[in-house]
Amino acid sequence: MNKVVKNFLKGLKGEITIPADKSVSHRAVILASLAKGKSIIKNFSKGKDPLSSLEVCKNLGVNASFDANLEINSTGKLLAPISKLDCGNSGTTMRFMAGVLAGQNFNSVLIGDESLSKRPMKRVIEPLTLMGADIKSENFKSPLQIFGKNLHSIEYNSKLASAQVKSCILLAGLNCDGKTVFSEPYISRDHTERMLKYMGANIYSNKNTVTISKSELEPKTIEISGDISSAAFFIVAALIVPNSKIILKNVGLNPTRTGILDVVKMMGGNLTILDEKEISGEPVGDIQVEYSQLKACKIEGEIIPKLIDELPVIAVLATQAIGTTTIKDAQDLRNKESDRIKSTVSELRKLGADIDEVEDGFIINGKVPLKGGCEVETYQDHRLAMSLYVAGLICEKEIFINGFEWVDISFPEFEELFEKLKSPH
Numbered sequence: 001m002n003k004v005v006k007n008f009l010k011g012l013k014g015e016i017t018i019p020a021d022k023s024v025s026h027r028a029v030i031l032a033s034l035a036k037g038k039s040i041i042k043n044f045s046k047g048k049d050p051l052s053s054l055e056v057c058k059n060l061g062v063n064a065s066f067d068a069n070l071e072i073n074s075t076g077k078l079l080a081p082i083s084k085l086d087c088g089n090s091g092t093t094m095r096f097m098a099g100v101l102a103g104q105n106f107n108s109v110l111i112g113d114e115s116l117s118k119r120p121m122k123r124v125i126e127p128l129t130l131m132g133a134d135i136k137s138e139n140f141k142s143p144l145q146i147f148g149k150n151l152h153s154i155e156y157n158s159k160l161a162s163a164q165v166k167s168c169i170l171l172a173g174l175n176c177d178g179k180t181v182f183s184e185p186y187i188s189r190d191h192t193e194r195m196l197k198y199m200g201a202n203i204y205s206n207k208n209t210v211t212i213s214k215s216e217l218e219p220k221t222i223e224i225s226g227d228i229s230s231a232a233f234f235i236v237a238a239l240i241v242p243n244s245k246i247i248l249k250n251v252g253l254n255p256t257r258t259g260i261l262d263v264v265k266m267m268g269g270n271l272t273i274l275d276e277k278e279i280s281g282e283p284v285g286d287i288q289v290e291y292s293q294l295k296a297c298k299i300e301g302e303i304i305p306k307l308i309d310e311l312p313v314i315a316v317l318a319t320q321a322i323g324t325t326t327i328k329d330a331q332d333l334r335n336k337e338s339d340r341i342k343s344t345v346s347e348l349r350k351l352g353a354d355i356d357e358v359e360d361g362f363i364i365n366g367k368v369p370l371k372g373g374c375e376v377e378t379y380q381d382h383r384l385a386m387s388l389y390v391a392g393l394i395c396e397k398e399i400f401i402n403g404f405e406w407v408d409i410s411f412p413e414f415e416e417l418f419e420k421l422k423s424p425h
Contacts, residue, residue, distance in 0.1 A: 003404035005392030007372075011243025011291065012421040016234070018226030019413050021252050024282065025050035026092050027167070027195050028222045029064075029072065030100065033057040034174065035199060036076030037219035044070040044224060047410045052088035056097055059085055060108075076216070080106035084143070087112045089337070089409050092164055094142060095124045099168035102133035103175040104148040111143040115380050120335050124168045127156045131172055131180075153178035160332065161305040163188040163256075166210065170196065170203070173212040183209040186302040189256040191282070195222070198281040225252040225284040229383075230411050232260045232310040234421070237390045238289040239269050240320045245290045246421055247274070253283040259307030261287075263314060266297040267321050296323030296366060304329045311361075312344045312387040318364040319353045320394070327361035337406075338379035347376040347384065351391055351399065373397030382409040389418070 025045035030053055032039035044050065057072075058064050061079030065071050078100070087093040087110055094110050098121070101108045111117075122140035129135065131154050134147040153176040158165055161184045170192055173180025187208045196203045201215040231251045238244040253261075253276065264271045269292040276285040296318065299307075307314065311330055318325035333340040345357040352371035356363045372395025378385040385407050392399040407414050 001403070001405040003389070003401040004398055005389050005401060006398045007395055008393045008422055009242050012238055012241055012246050013244065014421050015247040015249060016417045016420055017249040018231045018234070018251050019411065020045040020224040021227035022047050022050050022229070022410055023092070023163075023189060023227070024191050024195070024224045024252065026053045026096060027191050028224060029054050029057055029070070030096055030171070031195055031199055031217055032072035032219065032222070033060070033062040033074050033078070034076065034100070035074060035217035035219040037074070039072045039219040040221040041070040041072065042221065042223040045227070046412060048088055048408060049090035049092060049410060052086070052090040053093045053096070056085045056087060056093055059083070078104055081108055084109040084111045087116060089113050089116055091116060091119050094121065094144070095164040095168050096171060098124050098128060098135065098144060098146065099171035101146045101148065102128045102131070102135065103151040103172055106148050108146050108148070109143055110146065115337055117142050123160060123162060123165050127154070127158070127165070127169050128172060130154050130156065131176065133172070151176050153180040155181040156183070158182065158184045160184065161186040161188045162332070163190070163192065163305070167192040170210065170212050174201065174215055177214055179211050179213050181209060181211045186305050187256055188305040189254065191254065194281040221280075223280045225279055225282060226250045228252050228254075228257050228260065229309045231287060232313050233386050233390050233414070234417070235260060235264065235271070235287065235289050236313045236317045237393055237418070239264065239292050239294065239317060241393050242291050246288070248287045248289070250284060251287050253285050255283070256306055259303045260310045260314065262303060263297065263299060263307065267294040267317070268292060269294060294321035296321045296325040299325070299327045300329045308332060309383060312340055312383050313390055315344050315348060315355060315362055315364060316387050316391045319348065319355070319366050319368055319370060321366045323366065325364045325366065327364075328358065329360055331360040333361070336381065338381040338384060340381065340384065343377075343379045343381060343384055344387070347388055348391065350374050350376055351395055370395045371397060372399045375400040375402055378403035378406050380406050382406045382411065386411065386414055
């Protein structure tokens with residue numbers, strides 16, 4: 001689908017509620033499937049990726065029904081699937097379920113779409129193999145043939161700060177005797193640890209190390225807040241579109257995910273947190289954002305895992321900040337739905353951005369006017385598509401985004417919510 005985006009210099013105004021957090025939705029449906037009894041999941045994400053996790057769980061014998069909420073009824077035991085388990089475009093689904101399935105008493109096969117089939121799975125296959133797992137793959141990529149085994153606990157030091165790797169090992173450790181210990185160089189997002197604790201698992205964290213022992217999970221009511229990774233596009237848009245002032249309602253404020261808020265503060269952006277509270281073990285609040293004069297900053301080190309998914313739209317933000325913004329230590333961007341370093345640089349340059357690619361990030365010189373008047377590509381990458389839409393709101397001429405339909409992977413309500421903020425007030 002080709003999407004035309006025109007500048008909108010009148011300013012974004014009003015309040016919107018950000019849809020459910022995809023990261024938390026994945027975890028909610030998978031952990032509820034492992035708990036014996038009935039769990040109620042309120043505000044489950046309708047993005048294609050979390051729905052892939054739901055379908056995989058259903059194909060493993062879990063009873064799931066949608067009414068106002070998602071109701072999961074499980075015996076706490078998964079059943080052997082009768083067909084291959086399709087993870088769609090979702091790397092989260094594949095990596096999490098590899099951890100769950102490696103320790104079952106049956107065999108299974110995880111498959112994905114063309115994009116997912118190119119993504120690296122060595123990062124989970126290696127530690128699972130150390131736990132005794134038997135996984136066959138094509139050069140550490142999907143499909144993954146998993147031959148269920150009794151696993152044993154390990155102490156694993158990950159070179160990568162990765163919530164997906166950490167969650168995979170913790171989910172495998174749920175079934176292991178002894179203590180499974182996972183350490184990483186920086187703390188990656190900790191939704192899994194929070195939800196496991198909320199559901200009664202024997203788990204504790206100490207800085208960047210997490211320890212889990214064999215546990216039975218309790219069914220719970222899980223209320224999911226808005227996704228800060230989705231909110232990021234509106235935060236950036238309000239900061240760079242003149243005359244904007246918006247409030248984003250019910251956004252998750254997990255401190256392992258709020259790197260974008262820290263960057264906005266470093267850049268001098270006008271952003272305020274309102275009405276903070278805790279829901280189902282996660283901090284939540286409203287975010288007020290206004291158009292701001294921004295200054296460049298350095299983005300590196302331990303903040304990177306807290307904003308890895310937001311870096312393409314942060315690159316858009318940096319084009320409107322005075323000075324040189326450097327982003328480094330983000331080499332894992334090259335292993336996302338696209339090589340997000342190469343694709344972000346390529347497409348923003350077409351719009352007139354002064355941006356250079358380095359091995360582990362970007363160098364962006366601002367403030368520059370974005371020209372537009374051209375076609376840009378999404379590389380089948382939903383976050384790049386949405387970042388280009390935000391850039392289009394300040395381009396001098398309209399832009400044409402090819403492959404905009406990939407937005408539906410994570411955020412089908414994206415355009416509708418932007419239209420609401422553009423409507424007359």
